[in-house]
Amino acid sequence: MFRKTLMAAAAVFALGNTAQAATEITWWHAMDGALGGVVDQITADFNASQDEYHLVAVNKGGYEDTMTAGIAAFRAKNQPNIIQIFDAGAATIINAKGAVKPVQDLLEANNVKFDINDYIPGVRYFFADSDGKMIGMPFNSSTPLLYYNKDALAKAGVDVPKTWQEFEAAAPKLKEAGYTALAQSHSPWIFFENFMSRHNLQMATANNGYDSTDAKVLYNNDALKDHWQHVKDWKDAGYYGYYGRAWGANQDAFVQQQVAMWIGSSGSFGGLRKSAQFDFGTSTLPYWKGVGDAPKSTFIGGAALFAFAGHSAEQDAGVAEFFKFLTKPETQYYWHKETGYVPITNAAYELAKKDGYYTESPDAEVGIQQLSEEGGDWTKGYRLGFYVQIREVIYREVDKMMNGEETIDAAFATIEEEANGLLKRFNDTYSN
Amino acid sequence: MKRVQFEHSAVPYLFVAPQILIISIFFLWPAAQAVYQSFLLEDAFGMSSQFVWFRNFEDVLSSSSWTRSAIFTVVFSVLVSVLSIAISLFLAVRADEVVRGAKSYKTLLMWGYAIAPPVAGLLGNMLFNPLMGDLYMAFNSFGFEFNHIENANDAAFVVILIAVWKQVSVNFIFFLSGLQGIPKSVQEAATLDCKSPERRFWTITFPLLAPTTFFLLVINLTYAFFETFGIIDVSTKGSPGGSTATLVYKVYVDGFLGADLGGSSAQSVLLMIMVSVLTVFQFRFIERKVHY
Numbered sequence: 001m002f003r004k005t006l007m008a009a010a011a012v013f014a015l016g017n018t019a020q021a022a023t024e025i026t027w028w029h030a031m032d033g034a035l036g037g038v039v040d041q042i043t044a045d046f047n048a049s050q051d052e053y054h055l056v057a058v059n060k061g062g063y064e065d066t067m068t069a070g071i072a073a074f075r076a077k078n079q080p081n082i083i084q085i086f087d088a089g090a091a092t093i094i095n096a097k098g099a100v101k102p103v104q105d106l107l108e109a110n111n112v113k114f115d116i117n118d119y120i121p122g123v124r125y126f127f128a129d130s131d132g133k134m135i136g137m138p139f140n141s142s143t144p145l146l147y148y149n150k151d152a153l154a155k156a157g158v159d160v161p162k163t164w165q166e167f168e169a170a171a172p173k174l175k176e177a178g179y180t181a182l183a184q185s186h187s188p189w190i191f192f193e194n195f196m197s198r199h200n201l202q203m204a205t206a207n208n209g210y211d212s213t214d215a216k217v218l219y220n221n222d223a224l225k226d227h228w229q230h231v232k233d234w235k236d237a238g239y240y241g242y243y244g245r246a247w248g249a250n251q252d253a254f255v256q257q258q259v260a261m262w263i264g265s266s267g268s269f270g271g272l273r274k275s276a277q278f279d280f281g282t283s284t285l286p287y288w289k290g291v292g293d294a295p296k297s298t299f300i301g302g303a304a305l306f307a308f309a310g311h312s313a314e315q316d317a318g319v320a321e322f323f324k325f326l327t328k329p330e331t332q333y334y335w336h337k338e339t340g341y342v343p344i345t346n347a348a349y350e351l352a353k354k355d356g357y358y359t360e361s362p363d364a365e366v367g368i369q370q371l372s373e374e375g376g377d378w379t380k381g382y383r384l385g386f387y388v389q390i391r392e393v394i395y396r397e398v399d400k401m402m403n404g405e406e407t408i409d410a411a412f413a414t415i416e417e418e419a420n421g422l423l424k425r426f427n428d429t430y431s432n
Numbered sequence: 433m434k435r436v437q438f439e440h441s442a443v444p445y446l447f448v449a450p451q452i453l454i455i456s457i458f459f460l461w462p463a464a465q466a467v468y469q470s471f472l473l474e475d476a477f478g479m480s481s482q483f484v485w486f487r488n489f490e491d492v493l494s495s496s497s498w499t500r501s502a503i504f505t506v507v508f509s510v511l512v513s514v515l516s517i518a519i520s521l522f523l524a525v526r527a528d529e530v531v532r533g534a535k536s537y538k539t540l541l542m543w544g545y546a547i548a549p550p551v552a553g554l555l556g557n558m559l560f561n562p563l564m565g566d567l568y569m570a571f572n573s574f575g576f577e578f579n580h581i582e583n584a585n586d587a588a589f590v591v592i593l594i595a596v597w598k599q600v601s602v603n604f605i606f607f608l609s610g611l612q613g614i615p616k617s618v619q620e621a622a623t624l625d626c627k628s629p630e631r632r633f634w635t636i637t638f639p640l641l642a643p644t645t646f647f648l649l650v651i652n653l654t655y656a657f658f659e660t661f662g663i664i665d666v667s668t669k670g671s672p673g674g675s676t677a678t679l680v681y682k683v684y685v686d687g688f689l690g691a692d693l694g695g696s697s698a699q700s701v702l703l704m705i706m707v708s709v710l711t712v713f714q715f716r717f718i719e720r721k722v723h724y
Contacts, residue, residue, distance in 0.1 A: 249563070405584075
């Protein structure tokens, strides 16, 4: 009896609470660990800043898990208001006509001032449609950076290489000093996608896939194959460490000082500062001098926030309100400082400069500088379907190039054939 | 007309109803859904779809990575089942003979049972970490050029080792109880007739364990086909070069990570057919040799 009364009281309390409480909006994201803590802080700050809406942020695992959870929820008509989708999944959600509301439309419909030029050049169009309308709100934007062990470089008497030519000159000296010169953590992202952007090479037909789902990858080109031939030669000479496809295994080799330089994400900065027991610096992604018209800016990596369709106008207004809060310079600066992801608006970048953050830690500025470098025709991004599987194909073929099971030419022929097969499937699925 | 001999009553149906309901909801319905989906090209969010007959099956069967994965799955499953059955049988026979400290031995051999496959995969991952893994270091210091990051056979060795280790304790429990179920009188009679313990094992004990062995063969193959997913996902992720990706792992990568519903449904239908054929084969041909 007592229990029943208690439950009734609880129910009444809960009901009463929602009746006067704010409109609830939900956000599914892929930020766990320390990043998740920062997301929770931003959520709490947003909820404290106003009382009309109550935002609930839920971590759904990694990027792929979050996308899968979102897909399942959407099909069950139970989707959250906001979902975080990563770069490789962008085509899947954007091409599913009617699944999301373009963020630009959503903001304008709710009288939030929107000007795409407020965003830093590198992030403006990655999640936009071919007319330049922003579909997803860039959230955690990162870029590949070179991290170097200062002691190791000093011991070998070499400077940080800006180009791969300089790297080739420095690598033997690092080997002599007892280090493997280089490792990197994400072959498809760093040594395929951003290789193309850095050298301003076209990555796929149909305007890198933005104009149509009827696209083909252009990876099977001499510049990229030549690069991988070099990587293979470096590996055989002991200048390049290949610790498999796992991000962490390659990063660990750097943290444990087996490898003198490591290419990871600008978002790795915060974590490295905690784990590395030595003095390290950051530098821009090296390029081949004389190839394409390098150096050009890199693509943004990371993910964007999408507003799912099928919610009430009231909830959508809450989403717009949250996006407004999220893009405020103060919020962006906090996010940038805590995580190492770049600030996505010019105003936030200015605020960080004015606050003296970069005089205090100059390495934190390298990522945004690289994204603000001069852009070219092929640096704004790509939009390719089934790109998650295409990355799997690349991972697989990189394994085979590295263990000598396949020649560079054969591996690239396979990548081209399988990637284009997947793109054709995607086109057949989404273009009707 | 003669009347039917037995009275039909609704009661037995009532008793099997919950089980039928569970099978329908958790197996028949999703399986039918998968078959239906395998004939469609549909975008992930379900906004549009078209019926394409066997296009998905053609795409799957013509891909070299699927063929490679299918071959690996068969080799992997046979090796994992045979090895884990053989090792656990050996351990069970030995543990059954132990007199002093029998309980401790048995407990130690059994408690691996409590470990979930992903955790086993994680342990394997640490043991074979190229920077600090004990087994990785040990193998290399013995002069093997062991490198599971690059060498497909070494990687297969790693996943098989983890999968077998995880399964041995399960099989051990069944074999041990099987051994304890053999009547003492039979064993004593055998001892009088035959001095060689090895011959006694093969002529008396093993045939009496045949029902257990057959049962374990069936569940071990199912284990190797499906449950090792967790081990592969946390250890090799199918690398190097897709050489350690089992069919289930591929279904997961294409369907759950890649959002290709039609393609991964076609793969799971093919897998379902393979496993059904295998099960029928086991019951028709191997079970005949088993005496209960």
